[in-house]
Amino acid sequence: MNKDLTNSSIDRQNILNNPYALAEIEKAAGIRGIPFEGKTVLLKEQVAAFFEVTLRTIENYLEQNASELAKNGYVVLKGKRLKSLKEAIHLMDVPETDFGNITKTPQLGIFDFRAFLNLAMLVSESDRAKLLRQAILDIVIDIINQRTGGGTKYINQRDEDFLHSAFIEENYRKEFTDALDDCVDMGNFKYPVYTNKIYVSIFRENAKEYRKILKLEDKDSVRPTLYSEVLDLIAAYECGFGDLLRQEAKAKGRKLKPSEVDVLFKIFETQSHWKPLIEKARMKMASRDLAFRDALHHQLQEYVTPLQRDEFERFIGERSQELADRLADAKDVMKRLKDRD
Template sequence: MAKNLTDSAIDRQNILNNPFAVAEIQKSIGMKGVEFKGRLLVLKEQVAAFFEVSPRTIDNYLSNNENELHQNGYEVLRGKALKEFKLALSDGDVHETDFVNIMKTPQLGVFDFRAFLNLAMLITESERARLLRQAMLDIVIDTINSRTGGGTKYVNQRDEDFVVSYFVEENYRKQFTDALRDCVDMGNFKYPMYTDKIYVSIFREKAKEYRKILRLQEKEEVRNTFYSEILDLIASYECGFAALLQQQYSEYGRKLTSFEVDALFLQFEAQAHWKPLIEKFRMKMASRDLAFRDALHERLKEYVTPLQAEEFERFIGEKSAELNKRIEEAKDVMKRLKERE
């Protein structure tokens, strides 16, 4: 999916919140500045020179995007912090004229590397900024792919919670299909039909639509791509609705018709306690799929938000791992769960 970073605050923030990609971009650029309190800082004049624009142009972007740039590392130094920074300047690569002017100023705006990248994703007048944006997108894709073994379709399985959630949902799935078998007077079509009802209720897509968005092949299972939280919510639906079917079956003393099951499901999904869970998990699913899989769920696009750094650590950081490793780690947990059955 083509991304226009100058137009999309979410795409910009997803790059800036990805510490692994930012580190690779910094290595690639080799940006020089002043080391100050563990950060690489550059001056407005240095930034203007890099992008081959005037300092006034930088001022305009600062004025029009003040909150975003401050959030991502732009800072105005005053007082003690400014005095300490001025002392650090003697070791930095600063033009003599700029150095003299800085020594006289009562306050000074500085960009750390994330703020510098943020500005690069905003400036439209600079050819250098355009080229940097292209390089950034390539580096982000390469970084995610390299940390996930070449593909992101199953990035969900790198989460340490995935294996247990998958195993638990599998058990509730069996309860659900057993209830459909024993309590609903329909043919085998009922299994995919009511599975789709759950999917549509949670993330507004039938299995076929979801498969198309994630570009799944015929033999690839949808459930294998779900994040652990989505599996947990599906399991809750399956468990709860299976119990309702069994209750109604006992009360009627016969199998339910499709009309009765549809009406029962409408009542079930309308229960108020589902709303906050569904809202939360739609946001997670839509935001993660856009950031990691470059997959946009059109029906969930209003739920897309930038991922925080913790999300990148969770799925592509040192704590994430391949599925076979997760299975080994989870064997004891799964054994205990099975013993409770």
């Protein structure tokens, strides 16, 4: 998917919240600024010079995007902090005129690297900013691929909660298919039919549509690509609806007709207690797939939000782990528990 960072606040924030990408982008950019409070900062004059635009252009972007830039590191210094910055500039072996007339100014805005990068993703007039945006996108892709071993199809499995959710869902899946077998008067077609009803109820896509969006191959199963929160909700649906099928079939003393099952499912899925769980699952799936897999679920666009820093840690950071390694760890734990008996 071709991303235009100048038009997408969500794509910008996903990059700015990704500490692993930020570290690599900062190395590649090689920006030289003012050492201040343990990091490098830049003044408006320096930023304007880097992007080869006028100071007024930078000020316009600051006015138009004040909230976003402030959230991402742009700050106006006054008092003691401003005095400390002036002292830091004085210690630098460069002419003070490079920083504009700051001697008597009562306040001064500064960009840390995160805020500078935020601005680079906004300035459309600058060729340098355009080149930097392309480098940013390339680095983000490289970092995610590097930390996931070359692909994101199963990035969901790097989550420490995935293994437990997958085991739980598999058990409830068996209960659900058994309930369909025992209680629904329909051929084997009933298994994909009612599985798809659950998918559409939760994330507005059937299996075929989901596979197309994630570009899954024919041999790829859907469930191994789902996030733990989605698997948990599917398990809850399977458990609850399977139980409801058995209760209804027992009350009628016979297997249920497909039309009866459809009515029952409609009542089941519209119960109000599902709403917060469905909204959470949709938000997690839509937001993570856009950020990690570059996959947009069109039916869930309204649920897309920027990922927070801990999400990147969860899936590509130190807390994340390949499924094979988690399985090995689980095997070792089970062996130790067995040896105690």
